[in-house]
Amino acid sequence: MQKLSDLTPEQRLEMGDKLRAMNNEDKKAFIDGLSKEQREELLYDPIIFLRQEQFVPTDTDNNIALLLCGRAWGKSLTNTTPMLTANKGWITMGELEVGDYVYDEKGLPVKILGVYPQPPKEKIYKFTFNDKTTITSCSEHDWMTLNTDEKRVFYDNHYDGSRDYRYDVNWATTGVATKRTTQEIVDTFDDNHAIPSAFPLQFDNDQHHDITPYEFGNTFSGGVIPDEYIYCSIEQRQDFVRGFMDKYGVVQNHNNPKFITEDKDLQHSFAFLLRTLGEQPHCKIKIDKEGNELYTVRWRPCKFIPFTLKYKAKRTFVDKKLPFSNQGRLIMSYEEVPYEPTTCIEVDNDSHLFLAGEGLIPTHNTHTISRMLKWYIEEQGVKDFTIAAPSNNDLVQTIINGESGIIRSYADGDPRTPTYMPHYGVLKYPNGAVGRLVSSESPERARGGNNELIIADELGSFTGDALDFWQQLEYSLRKGVSQAIICTTPRATPLMIDLVKRAKDPNDNVRLITGSTLANADNLTPQMIARAKKTMNTRVGRQEVLGELILTNDKALFTPDLIEKTTVEMVGEFHRSKWVKFAIGLDPNSGTGRKDADEFGIVVAILTESNKAVIVENKTGHHTGDEAMRIVGALFDKYSKICSGKVRVEKNGAGAYVKSMLKRDFPFMPTEEFPSTSKKYSRIMAMAHLYETDIAYFDKDAMLTGLTDEAITWDGSGKSPNHLDAACFALDGLVKTGNYVKKTKFII
Known part of the structure; x- marks a missing residue:
């Protein structure tokens, strides 16, 4: 094989297309015919595994590239790994398809959203556990493990014997488990890594048996x-x-x-x-x-x-209170084994964990940014750049250290590998290149700078004044190639709308690149392609499949302009010193604890001395009942330090259950039921009226993306608007005025 660095980007992209088109047998034969050096060069080449439309060359006329991407536009277990599915029984990893159901660490069926055959891996390891079961994975695969020190800290500080903490939602703070790659486990094997066992699997309800x-x-x-x-x-x-x-x-x-x-x-x-x-x-x-x-x-x-x-x-x-040798799997040995095809799957749960192998061992699921950055650093000579993401956690866990992150785009021991310096918030390369790391959580870091390149991930999820944040970054493009690459899922935020409008202006410097899910058809299952084609003409499909930015929904009760107009800074009359009371609105789902159930709506609103209501926090998500209670308890403690408040829950079957849980866990917390006597659309229409009449507002610095996204897209059809319902319950507990109800003729 010719040395890749001697080829043009176009030739390498073409080679990548040919490699993806090979079947597993031909691909294995091709890889087996390469030397170790050639395999490493192929695996870590910055652009060969990008598709043509994912490659962004330098462009001095349109130096801001906005990539709006559908889902799956973008580690793995070997294809022979046994997998227990809820719909097909035992099959192998290579036989899994989108739409199949595997099991997660809490024993619940979880839907497979994506199945991705992987490019050739340099190292494949087989782990043997203390119960004699084995699993084979690539060196980049993620696991949740505890080492000796973490087990000791866990038992000394957090375990009281009354709960099962094996997969607590707050594992990062309770010291329960840490995400580690296969290679990291191998490199620290003497630390005695253990993987907590799964909870009991939730199979069908009671079966009829002739014999009990x-x-x-x-x-x-x-x-x-x-x-x-x-x-x-x-x-x-x-x-x-x-x-x-x-x-x-x-x-x-x-x-x-x-x-x-x-x-x-x-x-x-x-x-x-x-x-x-x-x-x-x-x-x-x-x-x-x-x-x-x-x-x-x-x-x-x-x-x-x-x-x-x-x-x-x-x-x-x-x-x-058992040692993890009895409540988990100890990794007893490892060995490097010959290459075989591997597959990564994406599952529909918050933890991204699923059970693999005959031992039902919990393991982790699933790159344009890391590859493009490597190309600019190594082949275009960029020395000063900035990486921006919605949160600090996104920067560290996904972009820097994630399975497809920047560090992993280099081979082990590669002298060109950058060093992450957390105390300085920078990424430093041996060749002298330095990258600043900024997030919308710390907007002040966007100011200043003297950049040649800006890489922004999921710009549509930036919080706070995202438009000002981006403008400060854009001003820092002052030298060299002066390129900005934005890779994001479409969301109708003021910043995204502004960039799309600029892309349509021939005199501006933004170029728009849309990436369809169907462009990645070679790496997706027929079921996912069929589903994508079926939904591509719907509103959701246009956004999630075709990568279009839907600026607004004509039938929705909120518009981006209304949200922008009613988003305020919490100063002056909105300052916390002016708050008089708060309300936490709850919209419980009917399948609490199931990850395929609706979200559990949790929204906090406050009322000021001037009778203005502001939504200040949105914790809506796929929570179990106990998780939701912990969140509500923490929120109530937080806001009770400022003013008095109450919790409001919808009056229905699920609401009654949640109210009983609140009474159990917080017997003195003021709680009342919201009598939902009107239809959802009427309730949300009344809520929108509060914003149109300058009674209700959104906190500019709060992370309300899920709520505002739902506000400008929900039109009365589709799934229940859990964010909006919870917001409606909270607001109604603060601004229930007689004139307002009579004028709008709605009963809330």
Whole structure:
């Protein structure tokens, strides 16, 4: 293969197109024919894995490139990894398709949004865990692990024995788990990494059995446990285990139930059943005096007592405060193995975790910016640049250290690899190039600077005065190539609208590049392509598939102009010293705890002395009931330090349940129900009237993107407007005026 650095960008892009078009067999043969140096050059070339439309060359006339991208325009497990799906049973990683359901770390079915065959990987590792299960992945694959120090801190400072913290939503602050790549685990192997076990899997509800699970377990003599006694409710699976263990099980010292069998299939099947119940079985093979193989399964219960017989049950207890060798998988060994094709999947949950392998081991899912930056630094000689993102976390976790981030775009040991310097907020390259890191959370850092290049990610999600923030960055383009590259999903924010309008002006310097999901058809499944084509002519499809910016919805009750007009700085009459009360509006979903359910609406509004209401915080998201209660409690404590307030929840079945949870966790918190006697569209119309008549406002510095996006797009159809409903409940608790209700003829 010719040296890539000797080829033009156009030739390298063409080579990348040919490589993507190969089937797995041809691709493997091509990779096997390369030397180690050639593989490394291919893998880490800055532009060969970009498509033609993703490459942004220098352009002195239109030096701001705005890339509006549909979904999947853009680590992996090997294609032979076993995967348990909710809709197809056991299949392999390479057989997964968009729309399939795998399971997440909380035991819930989670939908696959994307399946991405990966380019050739330099290193593939196989992990062996303490329960003898194995998983093979690339060196860049992400895991959630605890090392020895983190386990000690966790037990000393956070674990009180009353809760199961294995996958707490606040793991970053409680010290529960840290995201690490396969390579990072290998490099620090002596730290004794453990991966917390999953929660019990939520299979179908109670199945009808001719023989009850307990009776069947008590008479089951061997072989593979029938599916109807595995893929059933948690209670039915537990009953099967109790029936089986009452007859065949024993209890060792130290709370260790176990059984011994000569049937290997029974050992394997029973161990899998225990894993679906959140337990951590340990399987061993022993040789008896006659030379026969005996198969044992033992575990320390952390979820339920596996006996009903009193003399066995009294020697067993549920011990939640167990070492992670019993509540998780210890990585016992690793080995580098030959290359085989790998696949990355994207799943529809907030943690991005899914269960992989026969051991049901939680692992992490899924790049234009890092590749383009590398090309500008290494081949265009750029020395001074700025990277901008919505938040500091986006900068560090995604752009710098993410699976497709800047650091990972270089091979291990590559002397050109930059160094992230967090105390200075910069990225420093060995060749002298320096990049400033700025986010919309710290807009003051956008001022000044003397840049040749600006890279901005997800500009549509910038908070605060994003337009001013971007203008300050643009003023800093003062030398060299003077290029700005913006890569973002379309959102109708004032900044995005301004840039699109500039792109349509032939006398301006912005050029618009749209990226369709369909342009990446070669790397997507037929199901996802079919879904994209089916929705591409809808409003959502035009934005999410075709990458169009929908400036407004004619049927929506809010417009971008109205939102811009009613977005205020919290100074003067809006200063916190002028606040007189607050309200937290809750719009609970009907499937609390399920990631495929609607979002749980949580919005905070305040009222000033001048009778102006302002929405100051939006915490709407896919929360479980307990997560939502923690958020509400923290918000109430925060705003109670400033003024008095209350919580308002919609009066319905889900609302009654949430109200009972509030009473349980916060018995003295003022709570009232919102009688939703009008239709949603009428409620939101009344809310919009508050903004049109200068009664209600949005806080300029709050992160309200989800709320404002919903406001300018929701037209009474489609899914429930959880952000808007919660905002409506909060506002109504502050500005319920008689004249207003009579004038609009709406009952709120």
